Amino acid sequence: MTFEDTTLYRDITDFAHTTPSWVQHGARTWTEAGLLVFVALFAAGWWRARRDSPLAFATAVLAPLATAVAYVCSEVLKSVVTEERPCRAVADAAVSLAECPPHGDWSFPSNHATIAGASAVALALVRRALLWLTAPLALLMALSRVFVGVHYPHDVMAGLGLGALVALVAVRLGAEPMTRLTGALRTSSAPAVRWVLGPGPALVPPYETAARR
Structure with a gap:
């Protein structure tokens, strides 16, 4: 760490x-x-995506999974830097x-900030407009960790x-296989599977399609 960083702390x-x-x-x-708050936003994103396209649903499912992967990466890095x-x-x-966390619960990087940063980006990939909400929340989460003195x-x-x-990276890499899986599973007749994945986008009746042309 630098002298300036310690002074800022x-x-x-x-x-x-x-x-x-x-x-x-x-x-x-x-x-x-x-x-x-991020957990609630993930849940809302999943619920909304149940009636959306397979790609949109796949992104909503990958968002919390990608955040979990980021947390694991943070934990691994902590154990290396100590x-x-x-x-x-x-x-x-x-x-x-x-x-103050006990000795062995290392400081770099901040798990909370990692989860917040991952959540903000992942939720923005689910719905771009959410970035205006998730980015300030993530920054506030990160600042609070220094404010309360633990980072x-x-x-x-x-x-x-x-x-x-x-x-x-995780959402981008997982989007294609998860989209294919979503499309395949939505053909299932199992009630539990159909409830979790949702019915997908509503089909427009042929006469309505013709009327719109």
Whole structure:
């Protein structure tokens, strides 16, 4: 880490202690509960895609899977870098607002930021307009990890970048085979399978098609 990064960490955590108690409580809550917002968006994307094309449904299914892959990549990188948490390593830093994770729960990169970055990109691939919502949420999630004192700024920046890259690659690589699988499974007569995959796009009756021409 650089001296500037450590200084920035101190500046942010010092500032955190000057904020009102409701801001501190909100940051502690958001830094964990914010992940549930992405889960809800994944669920909404899946439900909406049940009546969409096989490609759209495949992308909605791949979005949370790609995020899970990004998380695994983050965990692997953590075990290689083994960077100590700043709430223990930075001398004279303000006490972290969140409980400092135990030794062995390494700092680089931030898992939360990785999940947030992956979720933001994956959901934007499901529906482009969602980027206006998911990008600010991801940035807020990343900032909250430094604000509550459990990560350096470079941890969350690396996490956002790693998550975004892995999600983009994973969805792109998996789109074609998942689309074929979706198309094949939608012909199943099993009620459970049809409920999960949905009926697909509604067919337009021939007379309506002719009327539109």
